[in-house]
Amino acid sequence: MNDDEPYLSEEDEALRAELARLLQEHADLDASIEALGHMPAPDQLMIARLKRKKLALRDDIVKLQDQILPDIIA
Numbered sequence: 001m002n003d004d005e006p007y008l009s010e011e012d013e014a015l016r017a018e019l020a021r022l023l024q025e026h027a028d029l030d031a032s033i034e035a036l037g038h039m040p041a042p043d044q045l046m047i048a049r050l051k052r053k054k055l056a057l058r059d060d061i062v063k064l065q066d067q068i069l070p071d072i073i074a
């Protein structure tokens with residue numbers, strides 16, 4: 001084990017893996033929304049649905065980040 005790397009429990013590793021997956025999904029949705037917006041006749045309903053899903057993902061991402069790095073009150 002490298003002394004420079006902090007020990008991560010299996011739960012922490014799972015949380016980080018889930019966070020990476022959610023971040024990738026968020027980026028994919030962002031790219032999809034951007035591509036749909038450049039179409040000659042963009043489907044506004046689909047764009048709105050994707051944006052809502054993206055916002056929900058952002059909420060999940062923030063919750064996971066809070067679990068990984070909880071607030072420390074000094």
